[in-house]
Amino acid sequence: MAVRERVGVFVCHCGRNIAATVDVKKVVEEISKHPYVVHAEDYKYMCSDPGQKLIYDAIKSKKLTAVVVAACSPTMHEETFRKVCEEAGLNRYKCEIANIREQCSWVHTDIEKATEKAIRIIRGAIEKVVKNRPLHKIELDIVRKCLVIGGGIAGIQAALDIANAGIPVILVEKSPTIGGHMAQLSETFPTLDCSQCILTPKMVEVARHPLIKLYTCSEVIEVSGYVGNFRVKILKRPRYVDEYKCTMCGDCADVCPVLVLNEFDRGLSLRKAIYIPFPQAVPAAYVIDPESCLGFNPIKCGKCKDVCEQEAIDFDMKEEIIEEEVGAIIVATGYGLYPKEKIGEYGYGRYEDVIDSLEFERLLSSTGPTGGEIRRPSDGKIPKRIAFIQCVGSRDENHLPYCSKICCMYTAKHAMLYKHRVPDGEAYVFYIDIRAAGKGYEEFIKRVQEEYGITYIRGRVSKIYEENGKLIVHGVDTLTGVPVKLEVDMVVLAMGMIPTGSIELAKKLKIPIDQYGFLQEVHPKLRPVESVSDGIYICGCAQGPKDISETVTQASAAASKAISLLTRPKLYREPLVAEVNEEICSGCGVCASICPYSAIEIVEGVARVNEILCAGCGTCSAACPSGAMQLRNIEDKTVLRMIKSMLG
Amino acid sequence: MKKLKLAIIPTGSCSGCDTSLVDAGETFVKALEYLDIVYWPIAMDLKVDSLLKAESIDILIVHGSIRTEEHEHLVKEAAKKAKYIVAYGSCTCFGGIPGLANLFFRDELLKKVYIETFSTVNPEEKIPGVTCEDERLKIPKLREWIHPLDEIVDVDLYVPGCPPPGEIVEKFLETIIAHAERGEPLPEKGTVLAGLKTVCDECPREKPDKIVVKKFVRISEAKEIDEKKCLLAQGIICMGPATRSGCDARCLKVNMPCRGCMGPSPEVVDMGAKLISMISSIVYADKEREVGEERLKKVVEEIVDPAGYFYRFTLPGSILGRTRRRRDKE
Numbered sequence: 001m002a003v004r005e006r007v008g009v010f011v012c013h014c015g016r017n018i019a020a021t022v023d024v025k026k027v028v029e030e031i032s033k034h035p036y037v038v039h040a041e042d043y044k045y046m047c048s049d050p051g052q053k054l055i056y057d058a059i060k061s062k063k064l065t066a067v068v069v070a071a072c073s074p075t076m077h078e079e080t081f082r083k084v085c086e087e088a089g090l091n092r093y094k095c096e097i098a099n100i101r102e103q104c105s106w107v108h109t110d111i112e113k114a115t116e117k118a119i120r121i122i123r124g125a126i127e128k129v130v131k132n133r134p135l136h137k138i139e140l141d142i143v144r145k146c147l148v149i150g151g152g153i154a155g156i157q158a159a160l161d162i163a164n165a166g167i168p169v170i171l172v173e174k175s176p177t178i179g180g181h182m183a184q185l186s187e188t189f190p191t192l193d194c195s196q197c198i199l200t201p202k203m204v205e206v207a208r209h210p211l212i213k214l215y216t217c218s219e220v221i222e223v224s225g226y227v228g229n230f231r232v233k234i235l236k237r238p239r240y241v242d243e244y245k246c247t248m249c250g251d252c253a254d255v256c257p258v259l260v261l262n263e264f265d266r267g268l269s270l271r272k273a274i275y276i277p278f279p280q281a282v283p284a285a286y287v288i289d290p291e292s293c294l295g296f297n298p299i300k301c302g303k304c305k306d307v308c309e310q311e312a313i314d315f316d317m318k319e320e321i322i323e324e325e326v327g328a329i330i331v332a333t334g335y336g337l338y339p340k341e342k343i344g345e346y347g348y349g350r351y352e353d354v355i356d357s358l359e360f361e362r363l364l365s366s367t368g369p370t371g372g373e374i375r376r377p378s379d380g381k382i383p384k385r386i387a388f389i390q391c392v393g394s395r396d397e398n399h400l401p402y403c404s405k406i407c408c409m410y411t412a413k414h415a416m417l418y419k420h421r422v423p424d425g426e427a428y429v430f431y432i433d434i435r436a437a438g439k440g441y442e443e444f445i446k447r448v449q450e451e452y453g454i455t456y457i458r459g460r461v462s463k464i465y466e467e468n469g470k471l472i473v474h475g476v477d478t479l480t481g482v483p484v485k486l487e488v489d490m491v492v493l494a495m496g497m498i499p500t501g502s503i504e505l506a507k508k509l510k511i512p513i514d515q516y517g518f519l520q521e522v523h524p525k526l527r528p529v530e531s532v533s534d535g536i537y538i539c540g541c542a543q544g545p546k547d548i549s550e551t552v553t554q555a556s557a558a559a560s561k562a563i564s565l566l567t568r569p570k571l572y573r574e575p576l577v578a579e580v581n582e583e584i585c586s587g588c589g590v591c592a593s594i595c596p597y598s599a600i601e602i603v604e605g606v607a608r609v610n611e612i613l614c615a616g617c618g619t620c621s622a623a624c625p626s627g628a629m630q631l632r633n634i635e636d637k638t639v640l641r642m643i644k645s646m647l648g
Numbered sequence: 649m650k651k652l653k654l655a656i657i658p659t660g661s662c663s664g665c666d667t668s669l670v671d672a673g674e675t676f677v678k679a680l681e682y683l684d685i686v687y688w689p690i691a692m693d694l695k696v697d698s699l700l701k702a703e704s705i706d707i708l709i710v711h712g713s714i715r716t717e718e719h720e721h722l723v724k725e726a727a728k729k730a731k732y733i734v735a736y737g738s739c740t741c742f743g744g745i746p747g748l749a750n751l752f753f754r755d756e757l758l759k760k761v762y763i764e765t766f767s768t769v770n771p772e773e774k775i776p777g778v779t780c781e782d783e784r785l786k787i788p789k790l791r792e793w794i795h796p797l798d799e800i801v802d803v804d805l806y807v808p809g810c811p812p813p814g815e816i817v818e819k820f821l822e823t824i825i826a827h828a829e830r831g832e833p834l835p836e837k838g839t840v841l842a843g844l845k846t847v848c849d850e851c852p853r854e855k856p857d858k859i860v861v862k863k864f865v866r867i868s869e870a871k872e873i874d875e876k877k878c879l880l881a882q883g884i885i886c887m888g889p890a891t892r893s894g895c896d897a898r899c900l901k902v903n904m905p906c907r908g909c910m911g912p913s914p915e916v917v918d919m920g921a922k923l924i925s926m927i928s929s930i931v932y933a934d935k936e937r938e939v940g941e942e943r944l945k946k947v948v949e950e951i952v953d954p955a956g957y958f959y960r961f962t963l964p965g966s967i968l969g970r971t972r973r974r975r976d977k978e
Contacts (some may be wrong), residue, residue: 113852125947581845581915583845584845584846586845586849588846588880588888590861590926594933605849623925623926625846625890625913625916626915626916627912627914627922637915640917
């Protein structure tokens with residue numbers, strides 16, 4: 001060793017958090033005897049300004065070459081103390097934290113033993129800090145562009161926020177139009193705003209925004225790279241209609257001979273093989289559904305092409321793979337409804353008049369199959385008695401254990417809107433609990449119950465069957481304990497929400513999902529829109545069930561995270577990554593085989609670490625049979641020295 | 649010309665190391681011109697007294713495991729007057745194959761070998777370390793544990809291998825000749841006469857992009873071996889990635905997996921632990937999670953005699969080996 005290290009040890013009392021269990025004075029006395037230690041002192045709160053000044057002054061006056069702060073967990077104040085060291089002229093990695101709070105004082109009661117342990121922990125940190133090499137952060141360039149996956153309200157909001165900040169956005173949507181589920185809704189709780197009326201201006205803004213590049217009928221198929229520098233491959237399926245030439249005249253659909261169920265209306269109406277999902281679709285262009293269109297065989301059909309004056313229809317359009325580079329990614333892939341078929345006792349599929357909540361939204365919508373009138377699917381009659389069942393699939397151990405959060409509110413809205421449309425009708429709501437936590441939500445429920453006279457029955461429905469053209473709903477009122485048998489004309493099931501597409505996408509993005517398939521945030525409270533992969537953010541129902549206002553809030557949060565990332569001049573990364581000793585490495589390839597971040601490749605017989613991809617997890621170092629792969633500043637030999645010094 | 653005084657002490661040895669020296673042929677003969685052999689029981693008719701009474705020894709070569717009290721005694725005595733001590737062969741460098749005996753306590757070993765084995769007839773249950781009746785014959789007592797040589801005396805040079813491969817023996821002898829002839833210094837203390845890299849560096853076999861193993865097979869049980877491809881990638885446990893180079897991958901060239909006789913690379917403290925870590929890392933490396941703990945465990949459990957496999961040459965000097973010995977002391 002060229003320079004004899006001069007270590008300063010600073011022991012924090014943390015009020016009584018540490019000092020009550022660890023004899024701080026004794027720690028200082030003992031650790032002063034350590035051969036490397038030239039300065040040791042204690043202070044009530046080392047993280048306070050005077051505490052930090054102690055460290056600063058000692059570095060200057062005692063010419064310290066390394067600092068150990070014995071205090072709380074490094075996740076709390078490592079940065080604080082490293083900054084002080086930097087200010088005093090030390091490299092930030094010549095400062096180590098000995099955690100004598102979480103790992104010592106908080107978990108012990110015996111003062112003598114805890115004191116001994118604290119001394120040992122500090123001894124370990126001294127061994128490490130003297131071996132630490134001074135390092136500098138790794139500098140990265142940023143591609144100032146953001147990818148937003150999913151064109152529902154979450155994706156739209158995020159895309160607009162980012163584009164409005166002056167950052168180009170690529171918005172990828174699987175279906176032929178953006179808008180997502182919100183476009184299907186009638187009115188929104190609790191204010192009864194018309195959903196399309198508030199959504200479509202935003203959709204148009206997306207379409208017109210010079211900084212937003214929209215890919216519909218598209219999917220992200222491959223993601224590589226890292227924060228600031230992702231490479232994405234987007235599969236763009238053919239629309240068969242040139243979206244720039246199409247004028248939406250509708251002549252094509254008029255002549256199209258094919259009729260299929262309209263998925264936008266959840267199968268409650270029919271559409272042609274060439275269609276627009278709904279009048280305000282963005283991009284404003286027709287699309288051909290290749291599954292049902294006959295025109296791919298020119299002998300069979302081609303009527304639409306014949307009538308299209310714009311010559312916008314092209315049956316020869318091919319799939320394209322588009323490659324884009326972006327600096328950040330926002331995932332907003334939304335939700336789907338739990339498959340109703342799985343709940344056989346409610347007879348969905350057997351009884352036409354048992355429908356799900358989104359189907360009911362379409363019935364309520366003025367652009368829907370009935371023009372906003374409530375008519376039941378079987379015979380088009382107006383249902384005079386209607387039952388709403390909440391928590392279908394949700395909060396059910398056999399199906400979805402979680403609460404889908406929005407069903408209480410939209411069911412109340414459904415019941416209210418039903419009464420608007422059918423004032424003499426009777427509505428019943430079966431519920432387990434009413435969860436109406438939100439601004440104006442509880443008041444809304446109260447209005448529905450009291451002003452609109454909707455009957456709320458607390459209890460689950462056990463089965464539904466048909467008798468004499470009526471649906472019989474069997475349940476129990478758990479408040480009175482009396483079995484309930486209701487004869488109704490129609491039943492609406494408030495289906496639980498499930499994530500869609502997030503599972504496969506999460507694999508491609510290498511971000512974790514929870515047990516149900518929702519995207520996993522880093523911290524539910526403090527980092528709710530960040531994924532564990534730097535530069536990948538999550539929002540909307542892909543992260544968990546939530547209503548529109550919460551979705552928009554989260555989308556804006558994700559956007560602001562992306563903006564704050566993409567507006568930095570440079571990115572910096574911790575240099576504590578894996579490093580290859582090329583003199584030893586013989587390129588056996590074990591490390592490259594197991595690196596979870598694909599950060600290692602074998603080049604000319606030697607492993608090479610991509611410092612930017614490397615997350616410093618240490619998997620390679622553990623597996624490296626020759627010891628050539630080491631984590632910077634946590635080399636095997638350092639760890640062994642630390643263990644020896646602590647146990648010795 | 650003043651000749652260098654050389655003593656070669658075989659301890660618990662198979663004599664393969666002696667053979668490897670002789671096998672160096674002309675270089676060995678040339679080296680002999682500069683050497684005055686003080687003690688080398690396998691080659692010269694010199695008794696122990698000539699070693700014990702020698703005034704000084706310039707180069708002391710020890711090979712074999714330090715197994716009996718006599719071994720320890722001889723080595724310690726010789727070391728007192730030796731100027732340069734060479735740990736020759738894997739037994740002295742790391743403990744070697746006999747070092748696997750450290751998996752058992754001495755009494756267990758003796759009982760097994762001298763009393764319990766099927767082919768042994770020993771009605772009086774006599775074991776070494778017991779003086780015979782007429783007191784003419786004294787068998788040295790077995791030490792409790794086998795130690796690498798450097799835990800007994802200070803070692804200057806390590807010549808690993810079981811036995812050390814020709815290229816390395818040649819290099820060793822050349823070093824001695826250069827020292828005797830031209831006064832060039834012998835390698836500095838702690839030098840290991842082998843490559844810095846691992847056997848993979850010298851291995852001509854093709855390495856795949858990814859090594860993923862779904863099942864381990866022993867070489868003797870493998871139905872088919874691709875003669876050009878990495879053995880490890882074919883599920884045959886090969887110590888090559890963890891073993892120091894210098895042998896020219898000779899085992900690999902004849903379709904045998906590396907057994908690790910050259911010992912660990914310089915950055916590795918516990919070779920067996922490293923090997924275990926490596927082997928367990930590559931099992932279903934591509935889909936560990938999908939496969940699940942149970943299945944992974946099964947694959948690993950099928951490895952026959954893992955301690956013997958992974959610690960074949962290095963148990964006594966390993967962390968595991970030392971911990972066991974220390975525990976025993978306490």
